[in-house]
Amino acid sequence: MGAKNKKASADAVYAKKTVKSANPFDNTAAQSSKRGQNPFDVHVNKEKFKILGRICKHDRGMPGVSRAKALQKRAQTLGQQFAVKNKTNRFKDNRIGKHLSGDQLTESVMNARYLAEKMSQVRQSQKAETFNLNDDELLTHRGQTLEEIEQYRDERSDDEELDDEGLDADFTSAAHFGGDGDTVQDRQTAIEEMIAEQKRRKNEIVKEKDEVYELTEKLDANYKLLLPLVAKATKDEQDAKPPPDAYDRLLKEMIFEPRGSVTDKLINPDELAKQEAARLEKLEAERLRRMRADGEEEEEASINQPKHRSADDLDDGYGYLAGGDDEGDDTLAYDLDGNLGTHLNGKKNIAAEQENDEENGEEESDGEEEEDSDDGSDSDVDNLSDLKESDSESEAEVESTLQSSKKKPQREKPSVSMDTSIPFTIKMPKTYEDFTALLSKHAVPQQATIVERIIKCNHPKLEGVNRENVVKLYSFLLQYLKDLFEDASDQDIRGHFQLLSQLMPHLYDLTQLNPERMSNTLLEVIKEKYGEFRKNHKTYPSLDTLVYFKLVANLYSTSDFRHPVVTPCFIFMQHILSRARVRTRQEISMGLFLVSVVLEFVSQSKRLLPAVFNFLQGILHMSIPKRDVQQLEITAPFERDGPLSKLLTLPANSKECKDLESQPLQSVDLVTQTITPDFKVRALDATLLLIKEALQLVEEHVGACYLAKPFLRLLVRLPLDSYPEHVQLHHKEATQLAEKLAKQKMKRLAPAERKPKALRLLEPRFEAVYDDKRRPKMSKAKEERAKLLHKIKREKKGAIREIRRDTAFVQELKLKQTLQSDKERHEKVKRIYQEASVQQGELNELARSKKKKKF
Numbered sequence: 001m002g003a004k005n006k007k008a009s010a011d012a013v014y015a016k017k018t019v020k021s022a023n024p025f026d027n028t029a030a031q032s033s034k035r036g037q038n039p040f041d042v043h044v045n046k047e048k049f050k051i052l053g054r055i056c057k058h059d060r061g062m063p064g065v066s067r068a069k070a071l072q073k074r075a076q077t078l079g080q081q082f083a084v085k086n087k088t089n090r091f092k093d094n095r096i097g098k099h100l101s102g103d104q105l106t107e108s109v110m111n112a113r114y115l116a117e118k119m120s121q122v123r124q125s126q127k128a129e130t131f132n133l134n135d136d137e138l139l140t141h142r143g144q145t146l147e148e149i150e151q152y153r154d155e156r157s158d159d160e161e162l163d164d165e166g167l168d169a170d171f172t173s174a175a176h177f178g179g180d181g182d183t184v185q186d187r188q189t190a191i192e193e194m195i196a197e198q199k200r201r202k203n204e205i206v207k208e209k210d211e212v213y214e215l216t217e218k219l220d221a222n223y224k225l226l227l228p229l230v231a232k233a234t235k236d237e238q239d240a241k242p243p244p245d246a247y248d249r250l251l252k253e254m255i256f257e258p259r260g261s262v263t264d265k266l267i268n269p270d271e272l273a274k275q276e277a278a279r280l281e282k283l284e285a286e287r288l289r290r291m292r293a294d295g296e297e298e299e300e301a302s303i304n305q306p307k308h309r310s311a312d313d314l315d316d317g318y319g320y321l322a323g324g325d326d327e328g329d330d331t332l333a334y335d336l337d338g339n340l341g342t343h344l345n346g347k348k349n350i351a352a353e354q355e356n357d358e359e360n361g362e363e364e365s366d367g368e369e370e371e372d373s374d375d376g377s378d379s380d381v382d383n384l385s386d387l388k389e390s391d392s393e394s395e396a397e398v399e400s401t402l403q404s405s406k407k408k409p410q411r412e413k414p415s416v417s418m419d420t421s422i423p424f425t426i427k428m429p430k431t432y433e434d435f436t437a438l439l440s441k442h443a444v445p446q447q448a449t450i451v452e453r454i455i456k457c458n459h460p461k462l463e464g465v466n467r468e469n470v471v472k473l474y475s476f477l478l479q480y481l482k483d484l485f486e487d488a489s490d491q492d493i494r495g496h497f498q499l500l501s502q503l504m505p506h507l508y509d510l511t512q513l514n515p516e517r518m519s520n521t522l523l524e525v526i527k528e529k530y531g532e533f534r535k536n537h538k539t540y541p542s543l544d545t546l547v548y549f550k551l552v553a554n555l556y557s558t559s560d561f562r563h564p565v566v567t568p569c570f571i572f573m574q575h576i577l578s579r580a581r582v583r584t585r586q587e588i589s590m591g592l593f594l595v596s597v598v599l600e601f602v603s604q605s606k607r608l609l610p611a612v613f614n615f616l617q618g619i620l621h622m623s624i625p626k627r628d629v630q631q632l633e634i635t636a637p638f639e640r641d642g643p644l645s646k647l648l649t650l651p652a653n654s655k656e657c658k659d660l661e662s663q664p665l666q667s668v669d670l671v672t673q674t675i676t677p678d679f680k681v682r683a684l685d686a687t688l689l690l691i692k693e694a695l696q697l698v699e700e701h702v703g704a705c706y707l708a709k710p711f712l713r714l715l716v717r718l719p720l721d722s723y724p725e726h727v728q729l730h731h732k733e734a735t736q737l738a739e740k741l742a743k744q745k746m747k748r749l750a751p752a753e754r755k756p757k758a759l760r761l762l763e764p765r766f767e768a769v770y771d772d773k774r775r776p777k778m779s780k781a782k783e784e785r786a787k788l789l790h791k792i793k794r795e796k797k798g799a800i801r802e803i804r805r806d807t808a809f810v811q812e813l814k815l816k817q818t819l820q821s822d823k824e825r826h827e828k829v830k831r832i833y834q835e836a837s838v839q840q841g842e843l844n845e846l847a848r849s850k851k852k853k854k855f
Contacts, residue, residue, distance in 0.1 A: 041065070074809045082813050273461040277425075280456060284424035422449060428458045428469040435476045436483075444495050448502035451477070455506060460513055471517050474510045477503065478525055478548075485544040493667045500547065504554055511555050519565050522552070526565075530572050537579045538637070540590050543670055549573060549597050559604035566601065570609075573598055577611035581637045582618065583644060585676075588683055589669035591615055595690050599697065606697050613694065613707055619687045620714040623648040623680070632714070648680045654722040657681050662726040681723060688730040695737050708741035 041064050047056065096116050097109035244252070267275070422442065429435040439447045451473075458469040481503075484496045511518045529545045552558075552569050560566065573594050582588055598612050618638035622645060626632065631640050639645050650657055657677050665686055669679060691711055698704050715735045720728045778786065 070805070071809070074806065078806055078809055079813060082810060270461045273456070273459040276456050277459065277462055280424040280453060422446060422453070424453060425457050426450060426454050428454060428466075428473065429476070432476055432479060435473075436480065439480070444499045445502065447499060448506065451503060451506050455509060467514075470510055470513050471521065474507070474518050475521055477507060477510075478522065481547055481551075482525075482544040485547050486542050488543060488671055490668050490671055493671050497667055500550075504551075507551065508555055519556075522548070522555075523565050523568065526552075526568060526572065530568075533572070533576065537575065538581050540576065540580045540587050543590070546590060546593055546597070546670075549594070553597055553600050558601040561605075570598075570601060574609055574611045577609075577615045579637060582622075583647075584673045585669060585679055586671060586673055588619065588648075588675075589665055592619070592665065592683065592686055592690065593670065595694075599690065599693055602697060606700065608698060608701065608707075613710070616687055616691050616694065617710055617714060619648065619683065620691075620711070620718065621645065623650075623684050623687075624714065624717050625649040625652075625719065632717070647675065648683055650677060650680055650722040652719070652722060657722055658724055660724050662724070681727060684723070685727050685730060688727070688734045692730070692734045692737055695734075695741060699741065702746055704741045705744045705746065708738040712738040712742050 041062050043061050043063050045056070045059050045061070047059075093116070097112035426438075429438055439450060442450060454473060455470070458465055458473070460467045460470060481500065484492075484499070488496055526548060529541060529548065533541050533545075549569055549572075552565055556563060556566050558566050577591060577594055577598075580587070580591075582591060595612050595615055598609055601607075602609065614635050618634060621632060621634045621638060624632070626641070626646060634640055634645075654677065657680075660678055660681050662685070663678075663682055665682055669682075695704075695708060695711070698707055701707070712735070715731065715738060718731065720731060723731075
């Protein structure tokens with residue numbers, strides 16, 4: 001017994017040691033954490049060079065511990081997978097469904113096997129739920145969980161309350177305990193009495209509800225009878241109130257104004273063009289109907305027809321604000337101040353309708369094209385504001401448009417021979433002759449309306465419309481302007497400029513529809529004009545060329561450094577002002593017109609065009625009276641002496657020019673040759689204003705003093721005795737500005753200022769430290785791609801390393817499994833040999849015993 005106890009205690013100690021050392025990695029990690037790191041287990045990664053700012057994460061490490069953790073993790077993952085490899089706990093019966101289609105795997109066989117698999121899963125789940133005590137199934141009662149029911153809410157009906165009231169203490173004592181000793185009552189009698197009491201209470205409640213309903217109906221009927229009196233009293237109270245102030249009136253207008261719904265959305269250009277075309281087609285149909293006098297009988301019948309009443313009319317005295325035909329229509333409505341009770345008078349509405357009919361009749365008599373004039377006339381004036389402001393002091397056509405814009409545009413009545421009916425839908429003319437014939441039938445204000453409707457009906461966004469129509473129309477308009485201004489007379493020049501001002505917005509719209517094609521078309525025209533000018537560069541070009549310059553100023557951006565259309569025009573105007581000779585009234589007016597256009601070109605960029613200053617100096621030179629022996633220096637194309645040098649001089653003490661009023665240049669000056677005294681005054685006045693504007697533009701330039709000094713020596717010699725007061729005033733302003741700029745001095749050229757060298761301080765000198773890796777300079781995108789490729793390469797190497805380690809771990813498991821199986825096989829063979837040797841010994845012993853018996 002003592003030996004056995006000692007052996008058991010030894011086995012227990014050995015088992016404890018075996019349990020402690022079952023996981024040597026955990027034991028090593030625990031021991032290392034207790035007593036600290038073993039210096040022999042720490043591996044140090046040395047670097048050849050220490051680089052400033054580089055952080056090395058793996059300079060110190062414990063490879064033994066890391067390897068042990070990795071082996072443990074692989075044992076829990078790959079080891080478990082390897083252990084259950086080629087093993088399953090399910091039995092897959094392939095005999096299911098074999099009788100349906102033999103050896104073929106059909107849909108019926110698959111359905112049968114799927115059904116069998118589902119049934120097996122259900123059986124397994126039922127077996128698992130048999131011993132599952134932690135069931136998470138929610139228990140409900142009448143659609144509510146127990147948690148919701150246990151909120152101690154007593155939500156019962158009136159009938160349930162009556163039932164509970166019947167179960168009082170008396171009933172309970174009588175039913176359960178037999179009641180008192182004096183009044184002995186059986187159980188059945190008590191229950192019958194309780195039922196009778198419940199019925200009686202229910203009848204009383206129903207009767208009370210019926211009485212309340214009857215009283216409510218009676219009260220509603222009496223309220224309807226009192227409603228008119230209440231409305232009248234409300235009206236009296238409103239009449240007694242003081243009139244609302246401006247704030248209350250504005251507040252009510254904001255309350256009752258229509259509001260946009262969520263479905264309202266912005267209309268894109270395509271839909272807008274389609275709507276505009278549909279509107280014009282509708283107006284054209286109405287115009288044709290009115291022209292043919294169709295529908296007059298229908299209008300008369302509608303006037304005599306009685307007033308329509310809606311089926312939803314409640315006869316409550318309220319109505320909508322629509323003009324009725326009955327006199328004394330006292331319909332209750334809201335007025336403009338938001339007050340209730342204003343009565344609409346049918347007579348006023350009829351009078352308003354008569355006034356509208358009269359206005360419509362006047363518009364039809366003046367021409368039906370005026371129906372769309374509101375969209376064009378005001379916009380034309382607004383879009384040409386720059387045209388009128390920049391040239392108001394120098395050119396005739398701009399002044400005429402400026403004067404017309406200040407007043408309300410008056411409609412010019414066409415002659416009797418002209419056709420005053422303008423269709424709302426106009427097809428694109430096929431040839432230029434058809435286009436001019438279409439415009440010649442109408443007056444100047446109506447021609448802009450025709451062009452506008454042609455653009456709207458041939459918009460490129462419309463379906464079935466050729467996109468080349470707008471380009472053709474743009475070419476037609478340029479040719480039409482050329483024909484108008486090329487041989488314009490004194491009587492027609494003013495009307496031509498008015499037409500140009502009205503066509504300018506439409507030309508801008510056409511340019512925006514196809515900017516490239518339109519710009520190329522206009523540029524080809526300007527190139528053609530420049531080729532004609534080079535043949536005779538000493539003569540001013542025709543008036544239509546100057547009109548094209550004004551067109552460019554209004555259609556394109558003139559402040560760009562280089563522009564495909566503006567830059568050639570800028571050079572063309574420079575050549576005209578510097579080469580063409582000035583000899584007549586027309587050439588002086590054209591030169592001042594070009595100067596005003598050039599100043600409009602450079603109003604934003606403030607560039608310098610030398611020909612402008614030279615031309616203005618030449619006009620001043622022509623206005624100064626000179627003796628034969630006195631000469632002033634002037635640059636070509638102007639002459640220093642001769643009759644042309646005194647072309648704009650006035651006689652001394654001229655009283656007729658002294659009393660002239662302030663007038664800008666007129667449109668007639670562009671087509672007239674003879675020079676009159678009043679033109680001399682107007683030309684000098686416009687020149688002084690342009691000198692002031694030009695000097696203001698170059699006021700910030702470095703060499704402004706050299707530009708102002710030539711003007712100053714000419715302004716001083718100009719006699720002012722024969723000129724009116726406004727010319728003297730403008731002369732004084734220009735002289736003061738020139739003197740101010742002439743006093744400025746140019747700064748001497750000097751090298752750029754250098755920063756002083758800083759003193760040497762005791763501060764560390766930071767130098768750029770580069771690693772030995774030579775990387776080429778790359779763009780940001782290429783650098784990001786290189787970083788990603790480097791990360792991918794690094795992750796790929798790490799993945800390959802892990803795969804190799806996993807493969808080595810699996811191979812080691814396979815080797816252990818093979819060695820274990822070989823060991824078991826060797827032990828089995830050894831045991832078999834041992835058993836066989838024992839049997840052989842027994843046989844040998846038996847044989848020997850038999851031999852002994854024989855002997």
